[in-house]
């Protein structure tokens with residue numbers, strides 16, 4: 217195939233949250249932006265549970281718009297492997313359950329209104345950097361050229377490798393499965409989280425209320441048969457419910473990649489591992505990093521050589537300054553948590569039970585570092601450390 221016939225300042229690959237936000241911000245800076253989406257419709261298929269903190273939504277500069285909002289949430293109910301559940305509830309709503317397909321479509325529409333050219337059914341298959349120009353080969357063999365490519369194509373992208381970078385570690389991606397359940401008993405205003413080796417080894421199962429009698433119920437797990445775990449949970453908790461839809465997806469818990477830029481190329485969102493390792497949640501972090509990436513790419517497109525590179529390098533510094541410290545603490549919590557036996561988990565949850573008031577007052581769904589460190593310093597957590605260490609050693613050799 218010949219040389220590219222289309223030339224842009226920026227090509228963004230993937231019209232998820234991070235890609236739409238990146239494209240929008242770059243267009244606001246007057247860059248000529250092409251946004252590629254491999255599927256015929258933005259937002260589909262959707263694997264996401266759609267939980268987003270209200271403070272995170274604000275960080276993205278968004279309001280709970282009626283086109284994508286489903287339900288307000290006041291907190292969470294935790295089910296330890298054994299014993300009674302624990303409720304962490306706030307007086308005011310803390311989170312929004314949203315329809316992820318509609319959110320992506322809302323964001324894509326906003327980007328298009330700002331001048332972004334959106335091409336659906338268009339897959340980018342190969343990245344090449346030549347002199348001061350990028351070339352992306354599309355699935356039909358045609359090429360587009362740009363000054364910067366923003367990879368926002370989610371977990372499992374091959375583009376970073378072609379740009380001389382590393383993608384998130386596949387070995388740390390957890391298979392997940394989710395049902396849309398209807399005809400359930402009445403759903404409240406709490407998210408429910410279920411823990412234990414019989415429910416979701418190494419991770420957790422969730423129930424996210426979407427309406428009066430409906431919820432997204434799913435789980436991810438590092439071992440075992442996720443379908444069997446999910447069916448058992450549904451049978452145990454909501455035996456009279458009906459499954460309206462089934463979705464599978466990969467939950468990313470690897471943490472961010474070491475470097476998110478190379479000349480003419482940056483990664484944002486899941487493609488860069490910009491996800492909370494404790495929950496796999498990436499809407500807020502990915503969306504925010506998408507914004508930073510779009511602004512940096514627009515500046516880079518206005519410069520050449522090392523000056524252009526400096527803007528992309530700065531993007532990598534900026535997003536780590538904002539989220540890096542919290543992500544490191546979440547990584548620690550995730551590594552400790554993933555290897556715990558049911559007995560140790562039960563004990564940890566009893567510490568949580570003793571500290572509900574503090575968690576209600578100081579917990580933050582997105583910036584979890586502070587509360588994680590506070591809990592780890594509690595005396596009754598410290599007494600559990602030998603047990604935690606023993607579980608970790610056992611997990612390594614099992």
Ligand SMILES: Cc1cc2nc3c(=O)[nH]c(=O)nc-3n(C[C@H](O)[C@H](O)[C@H](O)COP(=O)(O)OP(=O)(O)OC[C@H]3O[C@@H](n4cnc5c(N)ncnc54)[C@H](O)[C@@H]3O)c2cc1C
Pocket residue numbers: 229230231232233234235252253254255259263264265266267268338339340341368369370371392393394434464465466467468484485486487491496497498499500502
């Ligand atoms: C089961 C499950 C539940 C989750 N629940 C939550 C939750 O409740 N809250 C939360 O914050 N996060 C949640 N997440 C994580 C969240 O979905 C991701 O972090 C988020 O979608 C990342 O956004 P993104 O824009 O980076 O990538 P994506 O949303 O994956 O978007 C990437 C886009 O790129 C397109 N694409 C891929 N390759 C190409 C290509 N080569 N060319 C063109 N287009 C391409 C894809 O079709 C897709 O539209 C969940 C994940 C899973 C699996």
